[in-house]
Amino acid sequence: MITLYNWDLSVNCYKQRLLLSILDVEYESIPVDFYPGWEHKSAEFKRINPLGHIPVIVDDGYKLRDAHAILTYLASKYDPSGRWYPASDPHLLGETAQWMLFAEGTTNTASAARLHVNLGYEFDIEVLREGAHELFRALDEHLWFREREGLDWVTSSPHPTIADLAIFPDVMLSEEGGISRLDYPAIRRWTDRVRRIEGFVVMPGMFEAAKGAPK
Amino acid sequence: MTTATGHAVCTDPAILNQWYAVAAIPEISVAQVHRTRLLDSSVAYSVTADGECLAWRTAPNDATVTVDASSQLDWLPTRTAFGYLWMSVGEPPPDVFEVQESAEPDRRTLNAATIGIAVSAPRAIENFLDMAHFPYVHPHMLGEEPHTEVADYTTELRNGELWAVDCRFYQPKAAVSSTEGVMAEYLYRVPSPYCAMLYKSSPGDAERMDVIGIFVHPISEEFVRANLFLCLLDDVSSDTTIRRFQQTIFSQDKPILENQYPKRLPLDPRAETPIRADKMAIAYRRWLTDLGVTYGVIPA
Structure with a gap:
């Protein structure tokens, strides 16, 4: 059984919940009082993760931290189709790694802006917003060209990968950080596609795709 | 009416003369100066090592690091109620409403x-x-x-x-x-x-x-x-x-x-x-x- 140290409002924890739901894998969630309790900074929690951040998973005694590393592990272990983490195809694997790194960028800009607005983290908000827009512009253009090729996802796979899931919540909640997606139509179409993946679940602040809308 | 930075200044007595909760007391780090705004006014607050709650008006670019009750500041009224620090930039009633x-x-x-x-x-x-x-x-x-x-x-x-x-x-x-x-x-x-x-x-x-x-x-x-x-x-x-x-x-x-x-x-x-x-x-x-x-x- 997988144990996930989780805070419902964390995008990085949500990435794990989303993949586990899509793969239909059962897990136990241990709520961490990230805010206002700052439990992840407590001496007790630092015995679980000395870096003092979430998410962390423990799978049958095997412990792993860092959102994108956990996605890699979970997809490798629990997706027998090998599509979510396409390790057997060098091109797709390279692209997946590339867009997972891109997701570090969206987390450190768009999602950091959200922490500033929501919880008062002392960041330079204008720098974060500018950084997020720069990434969103690149992503929007990339997805537009993908669509021209008849492809729906950030890699050239016909199937979504963990890279889509890693980027998705940073983008989907960007407005909480004051980053509008109005100028990124290809991104908006892509977020609609992600929300229609079978097994998709929301996190607080998101809504399910409209009922009955075309696939 | 607006300030030099273009923010509206609140002049409504019904809004100015109220208490506002600005922070949950258990979440305030003691003896530090916390800056925020209230109704577009730059303000700061601090809880001293003795547990005294202080609040004052500041300049927008204020960089005060430590204060105590004897500091020469533009003090604002404070109350504590239901676990929050309340303050006002107007002339509030004697106490926060009751719960x-x-x-x-x-x-x-x-x-x-x-x-x-x-x-x-x-x-x-x-x-x-x-x-x-x-x-x-x-x-x-x-x-x-x-x-x-x-x-x-x-x-x-x-x-x-x-x-x-x-x-x-x-x-x-x-x-x-x-x-x-x-x-x-x-x-x-x-x-x-x-x-x-x-x-x-x-x-x-x-x-x-x-x-x-x-x-x-x-x-x-x-x-x-x-x-x-x-x-x-x-x-x-x-x-x-x-x-x-x-x-x-x-x-x-x-x-x-x-x-x-x-x-x-x-x-x-x-x-x-x-x-x-x-x-x-x-x-x-x-x-x-x-x-x-x-x-x-x-x-x-």
Whole structure:
């Protein structure tokens, strides 16, 4: 059984919940009082993760931290189709790694802006917003060209990968950080596609795709 | 009227002369200076090592690091109530309004969250007073389709406070300690324009009600930090579990609030089309008009 140290409002924890739901894998969630309790900074929690951040998973005694590393592990272990983490195809694997790194960028800009607005983290908000827009512009253009090729996802796979899931919540909640997606139509179409993946679940602040809308 | 930085200056006595909760006391690091804004004024506060709460007006680029009660500063009045530090940039009443339940020893009193929201204070309050959105915004928790009807209820003024009474709504999971869906009973209370509370039937006690409050700290006309106050009859759930439930609800409301346009609340009865379920919203808007509120609203 997988144990996930989780805070419902964390995008990085949500990435794990989303993949586990899509793969239909059962897990136990241990709520961490990230805010206002700052439990992840407590001496007790630092015995679980000395870096003092979430998410962390423990799978049958095997412990792993860092959102994108956990996605890699979970997809490798629990997706027998090998599509979510396409390790057997060098091109797709390279692209997946590339867009997972891109997701570090969206987390450190768009999602950091959200922490500033929501919880008062002392960041330079204008720098974060500018950084997020720069990434969103690149992503929007990339997805537009993908669509021209008849492809729906950030890699050239016909199937979504963990890279889509890693980027998705940073983008989907960007407005909480004051980053509008109005100028990124290809991104908006892509977020609609992600929300229609079978097994998709929301996190607080998101809504399910409209009922009955075309696939 | 605007400041040199283009911010509106609040001149409404009904808004200026109020207490505002700016932080939950357990979350304030002791002996440090915390800077914020209140009604567009730059202010700071600090809790001394002796537990004394201090607040003062600052210049926008203030860099004061330490203060004590003997410092020469533009002091502002403070109070502590229900676990929060309250302050005012006007001439407030002697005390923060009362929440009698907070003195009951068997209740759990805690701050569920203090969250920044890009919305005007009255829009945040009006959303808090609304039942009709429960099944759509808080599905499986505070409401569930097809149970969308808001039964008729009554609004009234009591000692200068706005109340809604006899409210009922079907809720599949009314509180973290709920085990089944219930017809939850609600009372709403607005003791000051930017603070609201609700009293709702408690799964833990048939005789008494849980109390949940939203104490809005207006930073500017279109940005607030909302303090979510809980005073519950629940001796089972952990603080983490209780907060988790309320934070989820709060986060579900956030995108709705932030996408309301105009951000300031229009007080003209013809500005947004109300339905019968919006009786409390209509009463709230009328009450703000009667109080002469212009800050955070589009006056009628």
